[in-house]
Amino acid sequence: MKQFKAFVQKEFLHVFRDPKTLLMLFGVPVMLILLFGFALTNELKNSKIVICDFAHDEASRDITERLSAGGIFIVGQTISDYTKIEETFKAGNIKLAILFPAGLYDNLMHQHKAQVRIIADASDPNSAATLTGYATNIIMEYQRDLLKEAEMPMQIIPEIRMLYNPELKGATNFVPGVMALVLMLICVLMTSVSIVREKELGTMDILLASPVNPFLVIISKAIPYLFLSIINLIAILLLSTTLLDMPIRGSILLLLGESILLIITALSLGLLISNVVQSQQAAMLTSMMGMLVPTMLFTGFLFPIENMPVALQVISNIVPAKWYYTIVKAIMIKGLGIAAIWKETMVLAGMTILLLLISFKKFKRRLE
Amino acid sequence: MNEDVVIKTDKLTKRFGNFIATNEISFEVYAGEIFGFLGANGAGKTTAIKMLCGLLAPSSGQATIAGYDIYRQTEKIKQNIGYMSQKFSLYEDLTVMENIRFFGGIYGLKARELREKSIELVETLGLESESNKLVGSIPLGWKQKLAFSVAIIHQPKIVFLDEPTGGVDPITRRQFWDMIYRAADRGITIFVTTHYMDEAEYCNRISIMVDGSIRALDTPYKLKQQFAAQSMDEVFFELARGGKKAE
Numbered sequence: 001m002k003q004f005k006a007f008v009q010k011e012f013l014h015v016f017r018d019p020k021t022l023l024m025l026f027g028v029p030v031m032l033i034l035l036f037g038f039a040l041t042n043e044l045k046n047s048k049i050v051i052c053d054f055a056h057d058e059a060s061r062d063i064t065e066r067l068s069a070g071g072i073f074i075v076g077q078t079i080s081d082y083t084k085i086e087e088t089f090k091a092g093n094i095k096l097a098i099l100f101p102a103g104l105y106d107n108l109m110h111q112h113k114a115q116v117r118i119i120a121d122a123s124d125p126n127s128a129a130t131l132t133g134y135a136t137n138i139i140m141e142y143q144r145d146l147l148k149e150a151e152m153p154m155q156i157i158p159e160i161r162m163l164y165n166p167e168l169k170g171a172t173n174f175v176p177g178v179m180a181l182v183l184m185l186i187c188v189l190m191t192s193v194s195i196v197r198e199k200e201l202g203t204m205d206i207l208l209a210s211p212v213n214p215f216l217v218i219i220s221k222a223i224p225y226l227f228l229s230i231i232n233l234i235a236i237l238l239l240s241t242t243l244l245d246m247p248i249r250g251s252i253l254l255l256l257g258e259s260i261l262l263i264i265t266a267l268s269l270g271l272l273i274s275n276v277v278q279s280q281q282a283a284m285l286t287s288m289m290g291m292l293v294p295t296m297l298f299t300g301f302l303f304p305i306e307n308m309p310v311a312l313q314v315i316s317n318i319v320p321a322k323w324y325y326t327i328v329k330a331i332m333i334k335g336l337g338i339a340a341i342w343k344e345t346m347v348l349a350g351m352t353i354l355l356l357l358i359s360f361k362k363f364k365r366r367l368e
Numbered sequence: 369m370n371e372d373v374v375i376k377t378d379k380l381t382k383r384f385g386n387f388i389a390t391n392e393i394s395f396e397v398y399a400g401e402i403f404g405f406l407g408a409n410g411a412g413k414t415t416a417i418k419m420l421c422g423l424l425a426p427s428s429g430q431a432t433i434a435g436y437d438i439y440r441q442t443e444k445i446k447q448n449i450g451y452m453s454q455k456f457s458l459y460e461d462l463t464v465m466e467n468i469r470f471f472g473g474i475y476g477l478k479a480r481e482l483r484e485k486s487i488e489l490v491e492t493l494g495l496e497s498e499s500n501k502l503v504g505s506i507p508l509g510w511k512q513k514l515a516f517s518v519a520i521i522h523q524p525k526i527v528f529l530d531e532p533t534g535g536v537d538p539i540t541r542r543q544f545w546d547m548i549y550r551a552a553d554r555g556i557t558i559f560v561t562t563h564y565m566d567e568a569e570y571c572n573r574i575s576i577m578v579d580g581s582i583r584a585l586d587t588p589y590k591l592k593q594q595f596a597a598q599s600m601d602e603v604f605f606e607l608a609r610g611g612k613k614a615e
Contacts, residue, residue, distance in 0.1 A: 006473025010462065017461040017502075202455025209421040209451035209528075211443065212474045 003212055007220035014194065015224050021190070029182040029232050030239065036174040037244045044127055044134075047095040048076040050088045055104035059142070063116070066138050067098070073135070089121055096120050096131050108146070164333045171244040176328035177301025179236055180321035181292070183229055183259065184266050188291045190225045191270030192283040200280060214363065222267045229263045230256070249335030255328065258341075261348050262324040266291075268355035269320075275362040295321040323348045372399040374526055374557050375420065380429035380438075382415050389415040391580040392429065399525075402548060402558040404571030404588075408608055412580040413561040414454060417530050420559070421451050434525045450519035450527035450556075454534070457515050460504030464495055467503055468518060475522035489517050509540030513547060520551055527551065529560040533567065545570050565600040574600075576607050583607045 015021060049067065053060050068075045073096070077088060085097045099117035101107075107114040118135050120128040164172070195218070198204040207217050233256070240246035248255065269291065277283045296302055298316035305316050316322050323344045330336040330344075338345070375397035382389045390412040397403045407413045418424040420433055422442035431438040434448040451457075458467045468489060472482040490499045493513055498506055503514070512532060520527050529548075533541045545567065552558050560571070568574050568588060575585040584591055584607060588600055595603045 002476060002479075003474050006470050009473075010459070010466070010470045013462055013466060014459070201459075202453050203457055203459060205418075205423060205453045205455070206451060206457045207474070208423055209446060209449065209453075210471075210474050211446040211476070 004216060004220060007212075007216065008223050011194070011220055011224045015228070025186060025190070025228055026232065026235070028185065029178070029236050032178045032182060033175070033236055033239045033244070036178055037171060037240070044072060044095075044130055046074050047072060047127075047131055048093050049073045049096040049098060049135075050077045050079060050085065050094050051075055052079050052082060052085055052097060052099045054080065054102040055100040057103075057105040059105040059108060059114070060100035063098075063100070063139055063142050066142060067135065070134070070138065072131075085119060089119075094121065095127065096135060098135065171240065171246050172329070172333050174301050175236070175240040175244065175246045176325050176332060177299055179233065179259070179328060180262065180299055180301075180324045181295050182232060182236065183262050183324075184269075184291050184295050184321055185287075186229055186232065187225055187263050187266030188270040188273065189284065189287040191222055191267050192273040192277070192287050193280050194221055194225075195271065195274035196277060196280050196283040199274075199278065215360070218271060218363065222271075225267065226260070226263055230260070233259050246332065248332050250331035250337065254338060255331045258324065258327050258331070258345065258348075261345065261352065262320060265320045265348060265352040265355065268352055268359055272355055272359040272362065275359055294319045298322055299325045301325060320348060320351050323351075373397070374399045374434055375403075375431070375559065377420075377431040378429055380416070380419060380431050381427050382412075382419055382424060383427040388580050390419070390577075393577070393580075393582050394429075395575055395582060395585055397526075397557060397559060399557055400552060400555055401572040402552050402560065402570065404568050404574035405559060405561040405577070406563065406565075406568055406574055406604065407561070407577030408563065411577040413577060414530055416577070417451075417528050417559070417561060421449060421528055422446055448525045450522070450524040452515050452519040452527070452529045452532055454530040456511060458503050458511060458518065461502060463502055464490065464499045464506070464514060467514070468521070471518045472521050477522060485521060489521070493517060509536050509543075512536055512540070513544060516544065516547055516551075520556055523554075524556060526557040526559060529558065531561055531563070533562065533564065541567070565604055568600040568604075576604060578607050 015025075051060075051064055051067075053064070064075060064078075067073045076094060079085070079088070082099070085099075088094050088097065097119040099119065101115060101117075104114050104116070116139055118132050120132050122128040195204075198207065204217075208214060237246075237248065237255075241248060270287065273283055273286050273290065277286055298305065298312070298319040299321045300316075305313055305322070308316070327341045327344045327348075330341050334340075373396045375395075377396075378394050379392040380390060380394070381392050393412075393416060405413055405416070415424065419426050419438065420431065422433075422438065422445050426438065433445045436442075436444040436448070438445065459470070462470065465486060468486040469482060472485060477485065490496055493510070495506075495510065495514070498510070503511060506514075516527075516529070516532060519529075533544055536544065541564070548558055548560070548570075560567075562568065571588065573585070573587050574591065575582045576591075577583070584594070584603070586594070591603050592598070592600065595606050597603045597606065
């Protein structure tokens with residue numbers, strides 16, 4: 001116990017003596033939250049559109065008004081020359097062009113059929129699809145309101161409710177993602193680097209020649225990072241609930257527990273990396289390439305996993321952050337309890353045990 | 369001198385693949401003596417020392433350290449030895465005091481004992497004014513002396529020093545050897561590797577390793593007689609040349 005105390009003290013001293021590490025520990029999470037929160041949003045607000053109106057009637061005016069009222073579209077220009085549409089797209093920052101043909105209202109009233117053309121800039125296919133969807137909805141809404149006056153015998157009105165995230169805020173998606181990313185980053189990177197540093201400096205030899213149990217060396221390395229990660233986690237949660245209105249609907253204790261599980265997974269991964277590589281640079285590179293990239297790609301907060309080819313979907317299952325991400329979303333956004341996420345928890349726990357076993361085995365071999 | 373054997377090896381061998389780093393080395397070290405373990409760079413000294421400290425498992429052969437078996441009782445061995453590696457072995461980002469406290473702590477010194485020891489140690493080294501400075505900022509000579517003091521803070525039976533005076537100026541080297549003598553007087557057996565031949569003369573007995581094998585083992589005086597040499601330098605050159613011919 002005395003040995004353990006001496007070790008943990010020493011590890012904390014290492015961390016606090018190194019301002020660069022500290023800055024990275026606490027700067028990166030805050031930066032990520034702010035970046036994803038305010039700058040890198042995938043919500044489509046204030047998209048500029050151009051209206052090409054040949055109708056100039058009640059219908060075209062009404063629809064145009066509705067389009068500009070929602071906060072999603074800004075009507076940048078109204079033109080009446082069809083050939084100029086492409087020009088406006090090329091000039092940039094126009095996302096949609098909406099074309100009302102002449103006699104729109106008349107056709108609608110008398111032939112019960114009218115066409116509105118929506119032209120989208122599909123160089124960004126996701127936002128093109130989303131924006132045309134918004135625009136179509138607005139036009140449908142107008143049509144329904146018209147029908148109220150001229151009652152139709154039958155109609156289906158789809159009523160759409162966006163559960164858990166009615167305002168379709170991006171934060172619900174990326175905050176859990178950033179949490180996973182930060183915990184993985186700090187724990188994997190810091191543990192692997194700090195263990196490899198002792199190997200590089202030669203102090204590991206001294207420690208191994210002392211009566212200290214090697215596992216104690218490793219465990220005491222993990223303690224400061226476990227502690228700092230929990231502080232980090234609390235900081236992320238505070239920032240995202242206050243600044244980004246992120247809800248925590250489920251139990252905070254459960255959330256903390258699951259996070260500690262991920263931290264331990266990450267620590268054991270860091271341990272494994274430190275056993276395989278010989279230099280601090282190698283440890284850093286392996287952690288970055290081996291952890292950061294898969295976490296970004298396969299967690300699902302940047303790219304939906306369901307849209308990936310089957311092979312990649314299978315690969316995504318070995319990324320611990322993916323399971324954690326599902327768990328965190330379930331707890332924070334849906335307010336679910338352990339009953340709903342026990343499977344994911346088991347997967348994560350299984351991974352941790354496996355990683356620990358492999359790295360302890362590897363570590364023992366290193367002594368010989 | 370006490371004739372108790374504290375290190376005994378019998379055909380101790382370490383192979384890395386096809387390369388034989390130490391080849392069937394057999395020797396005995398007696399309690400309280402200063403045993404010089406000499407050899408050119410790459411002769412296998414560090415490998416041998418690492419096996420004796422329980423850091424590397426031997427490929428074959430036997431050895432006992434302080435009466436404990438090198439295969440089965442490494443934990444017991446570790447409690448009875450101190451080790452100062454070739455690489456600098458303190459934490460540069462901790463202060464002098466913090467280093468002492470840490471290493472005292474991992475060797476299980478009691479809080480009061482540790483406090484007394486660390487004050488005493490800092491005084492003996494004349495480091496009172498530096499005790500709260502980071503180790504990285506004090507001169508190399510002091511660091512080496514501090515590392516040695518830390519390696520024997522728990523009064524081990526044997527201390528292994530792997531080239532402790534590398535890169536240190538002659539005056540500091542002299543002071544360092546004074547410390548080694550004082551430790552030996554307190555009953556600590558010293559096992560030291562070096563490639564400074566003048567330091568070899570300070571040892572009670574020395575062994576000279578060439579290409580993984582021990583080619584000579586005796587007191588410096590007798591070795592010089594045996595090779596009809598004026599100094600240890602000549603003895604060493606004679607043996608090392610033999611090694612190159614053999615290749």
